[in-house]
Amino acid sequence: MDISKILDLIYQIPEQSKLTIQNNVNEIAFPKGHILLKANKIESNIYFIKKGLVRAFIERDNEVTFWFGKEGETVISMKSYVEDQPGYENIELLEDCELYELKTENLRKLFSEDVHIANWGRKFAEKELIKTEERLISKQFKNASERYLELMKDHPELIKRVQLGHIASYLGITQVSLSRIRAELK
Amino acid sequence: MDISKILDLIYQIPEQSKLTIQNNVNEIAFPKGHILLKANKIESNIYFIKKGLVRAFIERDNEVTFWFGKEGETVISMKSYVEDQPGYENIELLEDCELYELKTENLRKLFSEDVHIANWGRKFAEKELIKTEERLISKQFKNASERYLELMKDHPELIKRVQLGHIASYLGITQVSLSRIRAELK
DNA sequence: TTCATTTTTTATCATTTGTTAAATTTTTTC
DNA sequence: GAAAAAATTTAACAAATGATAAAAAATGAA
Numbered sequence: 001m002d003i004s005k006i007l008d009l010i011y012q013i014p015e016q017s018k019l020t021i022q023n024n025v026n027e028i029a030f031p032k033g034h035i036l037l038k039a040n041k042i043e044s045n046i047y048f049i050k051k052g053l054v055r056a057f058i059e060r061d062n063e064v065t066f067w068f069g070k071e072g073e074t075v076i077s078m079k080s081y082v083e084d085q086p087g088y089e090n091i092e093l094l095e096d097c098e099l100y101e102l103k104t105e106n107l108r109k110l111f112s113e114d115v116h117i118a119n120w121g122r123k124f125a126e127k128e129l130i131k132t133e134e135r136l137i138s139k140q141f142k143n144a145s146e147r148y149l150e151l152m153k154d155h156p157e158l159i160k161r162v163q164l165g166h167i168a169s170y171l172g173i174t175q176v177s178l179s180r181i182r183a184e185l186k
Numbered sequence: 187m188d189i190s191k192i193l194d195l196i197y198q199i200p201e202q203s204k205l206t207i208q209n210n211v212n213e214i215a216f217p218k219g220h221i222l223l224k225a226n227k228i229e230s231n232i233y234f235i236k237k238g239l240v241r242a243f244i245e246r247d248n249e250v251t252f253w254f255g256k257e258g259e260t261v262i263s264m265k266s267y268v269e270d271q272p273g274y275e276n277i278e279l280l281e282d283c284e285l286y287e288l289k290t291e292n293l294r295k296l297f298s299e300d301v302h303i304a305n306w307g308r309k310f311a312e313k314e315l316i317k318t319e320e321r322l323i324s325k326q327f328k329n330a331s332e333r334y335l336e337l338m339k340d341h342p343e344l345i346k347r348v349q350l351g352h353i354a355s356y357l358g359i360t361q362v363s364l365s366r367i368r369a370e371l372k
Numbered sequence: 373t374t375c376a377t378t379t380t381t382t383a384t385c386a387t388t389t390g391t392t393a394a395a396t397t398t399t400t401t402c
Numbered sequence: 403g404a405a406a407a408a409a410t411t412t413a414a415c416a417a418a419t420g421a422t423a424a425a426a427a428a429t430g431a432a
Contacts, residue, residue, distance in 0.1 A: 058323065066326055078319055082312040088323070111305055118304035119297055125311035126268040132318045133264055137244065137274070139325050140252055140358045143418075164380065172326045177419055179381050330389075349409065363389055365411050 001072045003100045006048045009072055011123035017116040024106045029098045036099075037077055037091035042084060045101050047075040052097030053161055056089040057169075065169045068094075068158055074124070080104065094162060144173045145181045187258045189286045192234045195258055197309035203302035210292045215284045222285075223263055223277035228270060231287050233261040238283030239347055242275040243355075251355045254280075254344055260310070266290065280348060330359045331367045 003025055007018055027050070030036065036054065037043050049071055056067040056075075066089070069075055077087030081104055110117045138147055148171055152159055159167065168178035189211055193204055213236070216222060222240065223229050235257055242253040242261075252275070255261055263273030267290055296303045324333055334357055338345055345353065354364035 058327070060327065064326055066323060078312070078316055082309075082316055111308065112301070115298070115301040115304050118301050118308060122297065122304060122308035122311055123268075125308055125315055126264070129311050129315040129318060130264055130268055132315060132322060136318060136322045136325070137252060139322070140250055140355075141244070141246065145418095163378090169326075174420060175380075176382090176421080180419085183381075351409075360390060361410075362391080362412090366389085369411075 001050060003048060003050070006050075006072050006074075006100070007120070010074075010127065011120045013116040013120050017114050017120070020110060020114060021102070021107075021117060021120075024102055024110070026101045027098065028101050029096070030093055032093055032096050034093045034097075035090060036075060036093060036097075037087075037089065039088055039090045040086045042086050043077040043080040044104055046081060046104060046107070048100040048102070049073050049075065050098040050100055052099075053094045054091050054097065055094055055162070055166055055170075056091050057166075058088050059090065063169070065166045068155075068162065068166075068170065070157075070161075074128075075099070078128075094166075139172060144171055144177060145184070147171050148178065148181055149185075187236055189234060189236070192236075192258050192260075192286070193306070196260075196313065197306045199302040199306050203300050203306070206296060206300060207288070207293075207303060207306075210288055210296070212287045213284065214287050215282070216279055218279050218282050220279045220283075221276060222261060222279060222283075223273070223275065225274055225276045226272045228272050229263040229266040230290055232267060232290060232293070234286040234288070235259050235261060236284040236286055238279060238281040238285075240277050240279050240283060241348070241352055241356075242277050243352075244274050245276065249355070251352045254341075254348065254352075254356065256343075256347075260314075261285070264314075280352075325358060330357055330363060331370070333357050334364065334367055335371075 003022055004018065007013075007021060025048075036047065037056075039059065049069055051071055054069045054075060055065050056069070057063050057065045069091075075091055077089060079085045079087035107121070111121050112118075138150060142150065148167075151167070151171065164178055165175045168175040171178065173181075189208055190204065193199075193207060211234075222233065223242075225245065235255055237257055240255045240261060241251050242255070243249050243251045255277075261277055263275060265271045265273035293307070297307050298304075324336060328336065334353075337353070337357065350364055351361045354361040357364065359367075
């Protein structure tokens with residue numbers, strides 16, 4: 001998915017403002033397994049996924065995946081982006097990826113100069129917020145089995161592209177539990 | 187907490203822009219028990235809490251509290267605000283409240299006209315996003331007992347101001363479980 | 373293909389949380 | 403302050419999920 005389409009999907013703004021963002025974007029590529037973003041480090045870029053699949057995970061005793069990003073989605077350490085603080089997430093590429101890279105510093109400058117870009121940034125945060133809120137509510141209302149069915153419904157391709165251990169930890173359960181749930185669904 | 191302080195806490199912008207927002211704000215008050223915001227309805231206002239305490243809850247078989255708001259916080263149906271869609275939350279006043287009311291429609295107009303206000307709106311969404319993300323991660327990493335301790339640490343006053351049934355459902359457990367957890371901590 | 377490695381499933385038992393009901397404590401109302 | 407109502411705790415048992423280990427299946431490399 002090309003950068004113009006990605007920016008539009010977040011929020012449509014005048015062509016001129018969009019070009020201004022695009023002029024600050026570099027294309028890069030990394031292989032499967034690459035760690036794009038490291039925890040406990042202030043991250044100075046955000047990335048848009050042109051092609052591929054990534055996961056965000058947090059390391060404690062175990063490794064917990066809490067987000068997947070695919071074509072068209074934005075890879076970002078919210079803590080770095082919003083608060084200039086080290087984030088807690090690592091981002092690992094689950095497939096070979098092509099990415100668009102944008103310096104947070106440059107984006108901040110654009111926010112202060114162009115009202116359309118500021119509103120684009122607002123919409124970006126608002127949409128991410130809605131998604132995060134929906135996941136929180138899903139966790140509060142649904143048991144593991146219902147959450148798995150919901151994921152299959154909303155993102156069927158993920159089940160195919162991602163190994164089950166990651167899916168399980170995204171759902172907040174162990175892989176063994178997920179296997180059990182899958183067995184019961186048959 | 188007065189409106190000027192509340193707006194500043196979200197993000198500091200030039201006095202003139204802040205006054206523009208303030209000019210669109212009305213003060214209102216409601217008694218404890220009032221339902222400020224109803225589910226399945228497009229909400230046309232947002233509110234800032236000058237004084238008091240509220241909760242957001244969702245009704246299914248049971249009633250699940252998923253947010254508390256106190257002085258300085260913003261009452262908002264994200265679905266209405268962001269997507270112009272009916273939201274899923276009811277907002278109930280847990281104490282007599284004094285509120286500042288702001289029409290979403292007016293705010294949207296300000297976003298499009300004033301880059302400072304657009305960036306204020308961006309910061310608002312970003313900060314809410316960080317908070318929601320932290321709660322999601324807390325739910326993914328911590329068991330009920332740890333989440334209760336975390337809540338006591340971060341918001342000790344809530345435990346005093348809110349009845350335990352609401353706290354339990356906020357933590358994603360039953361009231362009976364919360365009682366058990368509290369008994370074990372003694 | 374074949375062997376080694378990784379992923380997924382199955383089985384068993386332990387722990388956590390849920391459900392229901394009753395007892396106790398606290399708050400509200402008259 | 404006493405009675406009624408609401409909130410909280412306790413108890414007993416059920417259901418869901420976790421932990422560990424082993425078996426089976428799938429994947430990858432030589």
